[in-house]
Amino acid sequence: VRMMHALRTGFAKGELFVVYQPQMDLVARCPVGAEALLRWQTADGTYISPDRFIPIAEYSGLIIDIGEWVLRSACHELVRLREAGHRQFTMSVNVSQVQFRHPYFLDMLRSALEETGAPPEFVELEITESMAMEEPDLLIKMLAQIKHTGVSIAIDDFGTGFSSLSYLQRLQVDRLKIDRAFVTEITHSARGSSIAEMVIQLGRNLGLSVIAEGVEDERQAEILQSLGCPLAQGFLFARPMATTALYEWLNDEA
Ligand code: G
Ligand code: G
Ligand code: MN
Numbered sequence: 001v002r003m004m005h006a007l008r009t010g011f012a013k014g015e016l017f018v019v020y021q022p023q024m025d026l027v028a029r030c031p032v033g034a035e036a037l038l039r040w041q042t043a044d045g046t047y048i049s050p051d052r053f054i055p056i057a058e059y060s061g062l063i064i065d066i067g068e069w070v071l072r073s074a075c076h077e078l079v080r081l082r083e084a085g086h087r088q089f090t091m092s093v094n095v096s097q098v099q100f101r102h103p104y105f106l107d108m109l110r111s112a113l114e115e116t117g118a119p120p121e122f123v124e125l126e127i128t129e130s131m132a133m134e135e136p137d138l139l140i141k142m143l144a145q146i147k148h149t150g151v152s153i154a155i156d157d158f159g160t161g162f163s164s165l166s167y168l169q170r171l172q173v174d175r176l177k178i179d180r181a182f183v184t185e186i187t188h189s190a191r192g193s194s195i196a197e198m199v200i201q202l203g204r205n206l207g208l209s210v211i212a213e214g215v216e217d218e219r220q221a222e223i224l225q226s227l228g229c230p231l232a233q234g235f236l237f238a239r240p241m242a243t244t245a246l247y248e249w250l251n252d253e254a
């Protein structure tokens with residue numbers, strides 16, 4: 001309850017901010033997009049992890065306003081990036097289950113796009129695999145309506161749930177994100193790459209984009225590339241960054 005109050009006032013006081021982690025084309029080794037990630041630094045300088053405060057934002061309902069603000073911030077940043085010449089750049093935004101079920105989610109999405117001028121075809125929403133498995137009928141309907149706005153959908157933490165392949169085929173999603181745990185395993189054992197390999201193959205068979213997350217070293221990147229994984233994200237390439245750092249990083253990459 002105390003953290004809920006602190007989060008509410010912290011959000012009002014502007015203690016929350018969004019950082020952006022670049023996503024890379026593994027072959028060309030160039031940035032093609034970014035994931036927006038929420039951060040909270042309290043007035044006394046303490047960082048609180050989203051793993052701790054997002055659940056609180058969810059059960060208190062604060063996630064509705066916070067999530068809308070994250071989406072708008074990310075859309076706004078996408079527009080700025082395009083103005084700076086990054087015209088093929090995509091922007092991914094995490095969406096919580098609570099937001100997704102909210103009756104005004106689609107209206108919120110449409111007005112965020114309209115009011116920021118962000119082109120929907122460069123905006124992606126990340127839903128988790130566990131979300132994808134609850135209430136399939138609602139989900140299928142929602143995904144169809146989101147598709148209609150032009151925004152694409154990625155399944156985050158893919159491989160950690162147990163969605164069946166036939167179910168996945170029915171979902172209108174565009175991208176699978178290989179969970180960090182499976183990327184870490186790649187170099188840890190002889191069969192360590194089997195899940196990553198399976199997801200990459202699955203993506204190819206279903207015509208979906210695939211991105212590996214949590215890539216921390218060159219060996220992981222090389223193996224992923226050799227397995228045909230087109231995209232990657234992780235500390236090897238860049239950490240999540242505030243916008244000024246992101247622009248500097250992009251200039252250095254160019
Ligand atoms: O960035 P970091 O690894 O600390 O994020 C921890 C978790 O918080 C991740 O699972 C990430 O998806 C989630 N997260 C980060 N930003 C957001 C956000 O804006 N909305 C939601 N719903 N989850 C987020
Ligand atoms: O669940 P989700 O994929 O949204 O979480 C993304 C989180 O993973 C971000 O909070 C980010 O800080 C973290 N992250 C991104 N790249 C790496 C990495 O290479 N290693 C580790 N350990 N964490 C990472
Ligand atoms: Mn994510």
Ligand code: NA
Nearest residue numbers: 156157179213
């Ligand atoms: Na993830």
